[in-house]
Amino acid sequence: MEKVWWKESVVYQIYPRSFMDSNGDGIGDIQGIISKLDHLKDLGIDIIWLSPVYKSPNDDNGYDISDYKDIMDEFGTMADWEELLAQIHNRGMKLIMDLVVNHSSDEHEWFIEAKKSKDNPYRDYYIWRKGKDGKEPNNWESCFSGSAWKYDETTDEYFLHLFSKKQPDLNWENPTLRGEVYDMMKWWLDKGIDGFRMDVINFISKVDGLPDGEPQEGKKYVSGAPYFMNGPKIHEYLQEMHQQALSGYDVMTVGEMPGVSPEQAQLYTDEQCKEVNMVFQFEHVDLDSGPNGKWDLKPLDLKDLKWSLSRWQKGLEKAGWNSLYWNNHDQPRIVSRFGDDQNYHNESAKMLATLLHMMKGTPYIYQGEEIGMTNVKFDSIDDYRDIEILNMYKEKVEAGVPVKDIMKSIYVKGRDNARTPVQWNSSENAGFTTGTPWIKVNPNYREINAEKVVADSNSIYHYYRKLIQLRKQHEIIVYGDYDILHEDHPQVFAYTRTLGNEKLVVVCNFYGEDTTFELPEDLSSKHNTLLISNYNVEESEAISQIALRPYEARVYKLS
Known part of the structure; x- marks a missing residue:
């Protein structure tokens, strides 16, 4: 497997509307991002993924683009963007941009x-x-x-329009349209960007004839996914994109691909195929959804998570590459979702970070994750801004679903959980803006904010810093093979990483109760080095049997 910079990097996603406002209009902007770049550099970030900053009427918060070669007025100017790129590069970091070419805005x-x-x-x-x-x-x-x-x-x-009515799908069957897209990509690459995150890129090839989806009782409209996800010409288009737009540049590409399997992802990311470097898949973040989709809540079963993450680790072990993420602009906050943001906020956030960052693949951190930001519960639907939430709410109210049940789903799964402003300090509006924020700040910003966690050496922020440092110090964390341990343990997610004669053991208690973990006999070792843990641990403690506290995580290097 080839060793390359994007495998050894850690990526940080910025959702610009909510990151930092420099001019008091309540909307995050490019100058705001520039003012906080040292926070990301100190964290250890290598690559910044910038969600769309292009000209847009903002029906879907910038994912509806009306001009691919201009900057949204609310965010600043092209000169601001050029300054941002220069400032990122001056700090030794890289910038990847969002590529949204399944659809445009209807105002394009x-x-x-x-x-x-x-x-x-x-x-x-x-x-x-x-x-x-x-x-x-x-x-x-x-x-x-x-x-x-x-x-x-x-x-x-x-x-x-597979998304909003204001997001008409582009016709990738048209070679002239494809040429326009490739020219636009090269225009940005020539400006000096370091790659693209490609929005729902596996939707661009539709089946000929656009047949009806499988009818469902009582439903007028049904999923057409079998006819547009991973469609018949998708590999042809991506290979052409690589050849026509990407091949002359040393860049990183990640394709957002709902509904992709490890076998398909292997084809998309195989270095011989020349399509994309890695994919975003959604299997592990759909495990707490019931049969009726994301708003149908069900508790996560740890066995399902072990099965899912392990099959992706093994599926892309020899060919291809994994992206590792818990959070993004479309997902609720992981510490509220799979952790305990009330009783074990610090411990569960660190455990979840350990579990992910020690796996094989490129880790992604979403803004605010490194300071432990949580989901939000606004009292009224009027405080929500996301089109997906508002459409669902209207549909469910009209169908007679009680408002309290609808709101419960929004509290758990709504995309606005990720979009409340970053909590920089304990001043008004969390230091995000001097004006009125475009969406309300999470009321817990006085307890949870960047200023506070940076000053506390035992904080979630410093734990993330250490995870990132370890990745740079130990090649095994990047390239080592993954194998799960005690697959049936009801409470512990544990695995090994192996590279040559080196071995790591990662042990994570996924719940808020004490438990015991026994190391398999073939892994016993006289000399173990504790690389990181989220509780104080005696260096001399034997690890053949470990008494784990709530949400405890430990990583040992065996020698």
């Missing part, structure tokens, strides 16, 4: 032209169909609820 000039007539040169940049029997062309449901089609009176046809 391509779509404005496409709507004018059926013979407009831009018409075929999007996916248009005639209605069937006075209804939509098929029964596909949008990822944001309702039909995936919108009727356009001017031309008496429907256009496809």
Whole structure:
């Protein structure tokens, strides 16, 4: 397996709207990011992934792009962005940008032209169909609820939107459109960026004919996923993208790919295939969803998590590469989700970080994760901003679901949990803005904030710093093979990493009760080095049998 910089790096995702506001308008911006770069450098970050900062009407917080080569006014100017890139590079860090090319905004000039007539040169940049029997062309449901089609009176046809009505899907069958995308990518690469995170990139190839999804009793619209996830030409398009846009640059690419299996991910990320370096898959963050999707809450079963993470570790062991993440702008806060943010906030946040960062793959940290930010419970739906939450709420209220049940789902799974402003200090609005924030700050900012955790050597922040340092000091953490231990232990997630004659043992108590862990006899060793732990541990303590405290995590190097 080739050794390359992006395998040895740690990535930090910035969601700019919520990171830091420099001008008091309540919206995070590029100058705000620049002002906090030293926080990320001190943490040990190698790569910053910047969520979209392009021109956008903000129907889906920047993932609806109206101009791929300009900066959103609220965030600043192209000169601000160029300064950001220079400041990141001056600190020895790299920058990857979001690439959102499954869809554009309906306010993009391509779509404005496409709507004018059926013979407009831009018409075929999007996916248009005639209605069937006075209804939509098929029964596909949008990822944001309702039909995936919108009727356009001017031309008496429907256009496809797998997300919001203001996010029409681009037609990747059109070679001219693909050429426009590749030219745009090279334009950014020539500015000096270090790669792309590709939004729902495995949706770009649709099955010919766009057939109906499997009908479901009582549902007007159903998932069309089998006909657009990992579609028939996806590998052809990604290989062409590599050849036409990426091949001349030393960059990193990560493809967001819902519904991808380890076998498919191996093809996408195999170094011989020349597609993407790694994928974001969602299996492990869907394990607490019931049969009716993310809003159907069910408790996480640790055995499911062990099975999922282990099959991805083993599936991409020899070919391909894993991305490692708990949090992002679409996921609730992990310490509230799989940890205990009330009774064992510090311990469970550290345990979850240990479990992830010691695995094989490139770790991603989402803004605020390193300071232990938690989910939020706003009293009113009026305080929420996310289109997915608002659409779901409206749909469920109309269906007669009690508001308290809807709000419970939002508290646990809503995307706005990740989008409350970063808590920098204990001053008003957590130091994020001098104005009124675009979304309310989590009320716990006086207890949980960056200033406080940076000053506390026992904090979650300093634990993350140490995890990142260990990764740079021990090649085994990057390249060692993974093997699970005691797969059936109901409370402990433990595994080994092996590289040549070196071996690490990672032991994590996943729950808030004491438990015991016995090291397999073949791993017994006279000399063990404790690399990191989230409780005080005696160096001389024997590890053949370990009494683990609530959410305790330990990593030993065996020799």
